[in-house]
Amino acid sequence: xxxxxxHPSTLSVQEGDSAVIKCTYSDSASNYFPWYKQELGKGPxxxxxxxxxxxxxxxxxxxxxxxxxxxxxxxxxxETQPEDSAVYFCASRRxxxxxxxxxxxxxxxxxxKP
Amino acid sequence: EAQVTQNPRYLITVTGKKLTVxxxxxxxHEYMSWYRQDPGLGLRQIYYSMNxxxxxxxxxxxxxxxxxxxxxxFPLILESPSPNQTSLYFCATGEGSPLHFGNGTRLTxx
Numbered sequence: 232x233x234x235x236x237x238h239p240s241t242l243s244v245q246e247g248d249s250a251v252i253k254c255t256y257s258d259s260a261s262n263y264f265p266w267y268k269q270e271l272g273k274g275p276x277x278x279x280x281x282x283x284x285x286x287x288x289x290x291x292x293x294x295x296x297x298x299x300x301x302x303x304x305x306x307x308x309x310e311t312q313p314e315d316s317a318v319y320f321c322a323s324r325r326x327x328x329x330x331x332x333x334x335x336x337x338x339x340x341x342x343x344k345p
Numbered sequence: 346e347a348q349v350t351q352n353p354r355y356l357i358t359v360t361g362k363k364l365t366v367x368x369x370x371x372x373x374h375e376y377m378s379w380y381r382q383d384p385g386l387g388l389r390q391i392y393y394s395m396n397x398x399x400x401x402x403x404x405x406x407x408x409x410x411x412x413x414x415x416x417x418x419f420p421l422i423l424e425s426p427s428p429n430q431t432s433l434y435f436c437a438t439g440e441g442s443p444l445h446f447g448n449g450t451r452l453t454x455x
Contacts, residue, residue, distance in 0.1 A: 235387075237387070263442070273449070274349070275444075275446050277443030277444070320387060332403075335389075
């Protein structure tokens with residue numbers, strides 16, 4: 232079935248360093264790739280997303296890249312800060328309708344050490 | 346303010362004792378969904394609803410029921426909970442992107 236593999240499961244970086252989380256998807260028809268951030272005690276929140284007609288998207292310190300040929304996409308966080316510490320989930324979806332199912336990765340726990 | 350409200354936030358129960366986790370949204374969205382989150386497994390969809398009186402199974406529906414009698418509410422029902430249903434549960438709603446999640450219900454079944 233469709234699945235999304237996410238790595239690493241945990242990531243620890245020093246404040247100010249960069250962090251990269253990678254995901255690989257199986258469904259070649261997927262065309263929408265969001266990233267969610269889950270802070271302690273809260274539900275996941277969308278932080279950035281990318282569609283398959285775009286190779287890269289940036290929003291301040293975060294960026295997402297997509298390689299459709301290899302079926303993988305990555306989240307890049309630069310100049311990390313302690314408030315970036317959270318669990319991050321990637322997901323993929325076929326955007327044929329607004330009810331297309333999101334398939335989530337396993338999650339990455341990011342710890343940013345001050 | 347757009348909100349997805351789940352209750353309760355924490356629940357400890359015993360095997361076989363029926364329970365309901367409520368979910369309510371104020372965004373007038375047609376689509377609602379339930380997920381469970383387990384370590385190393387990410388978020389897995391339990392059930393979803395595309396509109397009132399329309400529900401369908403997700404990836405892990407066994408042992409769960411849902412109902413959608415009105416647009417804003419989408420309760421998750423465990424008729425006979427078992428320890429393997431100990432998990433963190435999230436309700437979500439959305440039209441297109443993004444999905445809006447509730448703050449979760451941590452369920453422990455002993």
